[in-house]
Amino acid sequence: MVALKLLQQCRISPPPSTVPRPPLPLTFFDIPWLNVNPVDRLFFYRFPHSTAEFLESHLPNLKSSLSLTLSSFYPLAGTIRRSSPDDNRFELCYCEGDSVSLTVCEFENINFEEFSGYHRRPFGKLLLLVPSLHKSDEAQPVFAVQITLFPNKGLCLAVTTHHAACDGFSSIHFLKSWAAAAGRSAPPPPPSLHRSSIPDPRSLYSKLAHIVLQQSLPHHPHPLSPTLAAATFTLPSQKIQNLKLxxxxxxxxxTFVISLAHSWTCLLKSKENDDDPHRVAHLFFSVDWRNRMRPPPPANYFGNLLGCPCFVEAKVGDIVEEKDGFLRACEAIGRAIEGIGDDVYEGMEGVIGKVMKILPHRPLSIAGSPKLRVYECNFGWGRPEKVEVASIGGMGAFSMAESRDDGGGVEIGVVLPEDEIARFGIHFNRFLSKCEENIISC
Incomplete structure (x- = not known):
């Protein structure tokens, strides 16, 4: 049993201010995420210092810089609540004194690389690093932090974010701003909190809220099965470029299509008990509308701009076929993306019903994106050694991020039972060998 020692627990608020901070109403982009599990990200850093040095010299700076950054990103210190008891309108509300939970823990005599590597690791151990986010129907907190020390080796800075508060782009914007304040480097531009930049001409909010509140998406608690393992695989940039050509x-x-197609084929091949080649496999992923909406929202808009998922389907037998499976997966995903269109309002009509319809078919989904640039979050300890998305466990999802050490490469994070993750790795590496030998059928 791995023992985790609690060192400190505190709450961090933005600096006291008399400036009014009006609640931010949720938009039709936010409301579908209201009942979805929060997003858990783990940032592992080399930290060759003692616990005492961290507590005395580094923690005060992290606290003060977090408070300062929350002055611009104050909704993260607040809660999601109903605008009034009698309607279905929700808002991100910050009241003076609201705060973010910050927990500091320590592992003694535990190998840092056991947690932070790319190799196969027990998923249950990673969950020890995830901060808890108190659940409430009246006023739901949206953000929490846990820092876990591996004395003289490293540390893990983990954050949990309620998805209805913001998407990955906004969350990483906040983390990079906090990191800049902690490392005393030039900060990114401040966030735009103007919700008026998201018009709702078709009253999508009301339609989506009615469905969300009547029928929430199934809740998947973090699985603690000892058979679950996490691992990360890297798709090299050179192989991606060759396939693009x-x-x-x-x-x-x-890059996204190639990475997604390869991961999908490997995942289907790793399922030994899936012997029906005629079964239709489903895949869906949220579409980022930052550059698709007209007029576009502010570049640093804070909130969600992920909507109307792109749905992909193909027969299992076509995808796992050894000669042309990868090509067919690429084509199915590429054609689906071509059909997205440019009308977000039309795409969001009935979107929750579409998602609910395919859930019984065990669809694959994606968390993260190489565009987030998660390895740029430098708090003064250098770039992260490793970044994980722990919330994919048990969710029928995998994570995607830019490669830490290979510009243009992609990291694929998976959480699967031990036997499946071993087979996934075999198929992943076999594909890379076929690329090397230039025998991928295109």
Whole structure:
């Protein structure tokens, strides 16, 4: 049993201010995430110092810089609540004195690399690093932090964020701003909190809120099964570029499509008990509308701009076929992206019903994006050694991020039972070997 020692627990508020901070109403982009599990990200850093040095020299700076950053990102210190008891309108509300939970823990005599590496690791151990986010129907907190020390080796800075408060782009914008304040480097531009930049001409908010409050998405608590393991696989940039050149004239092709297609095929091949080649496999992912909306929202808009998921389906037998499976997966995903269109309002009509319809078919989904640039979060200890998304466990999802050490490469994070993750790795590496031998069918 791994013992985790609690060192300190405190709450961090923005600096006291007399400036009014009006509640931010949730938009139709936010409301579908209201009952979805929070997003858990783990940032591992080399930290060759003692626990005493961290507590005396580093923690005070982290606290003060967090407080200062929350002055611009104050909704993260607040809660999600109903605008009034009698309606279905929700808002992000900050009241003077609201705060973020900050927990500091320590592992003694535990190998830092056992947690922070790319290799296969028990998923239950990673969950020890995740901060808890108190659940409430009246006023739901939206953000929490836990720092876990591995004395003289490293530390893990983990954050939990309620998805209805903001998407990955806004969350990482906050973390980079906090990191800049802690490391005394130039900060990114401040966030835009103007919700008026998200019009709702079709009253999508009311339609979506009615469905969300009547039928919430199934809740998946963090599984603690000892058979679950986490691992990260890297798709090298050179192989991605070679595949782009081969496929560019056929359909929409990108780093995202190639990474997603490869991960999908490997995942389906790793399921030994899935012996029905005629079963339809489903995949869906949220579409980022930052550059698709007209007029576009502010570049540093804080909130959610992920909407109307892109739905992909294909027969299992077509995807796992050894010769052309990868190509068929790329084509199915590329064609689906081509069909997204440019009308977010039309796409969001009935979106929750579409998601609910395919959930029984065990669809695969994606958390994160290489565009988030998570390895740029430098708090003064250098770039992270490793970044994990722990909330994918048991959710039928995998994570995607830019490669730490290979510009243009992609990291794929998975959480699967031990036997499946071993088979996933075999198929992943076999694909890379086929790329090396230039025998991928395109």
């Amino acid at each position: 081969k496929l560019h004239s056929r359909f929409h092709i990108s």
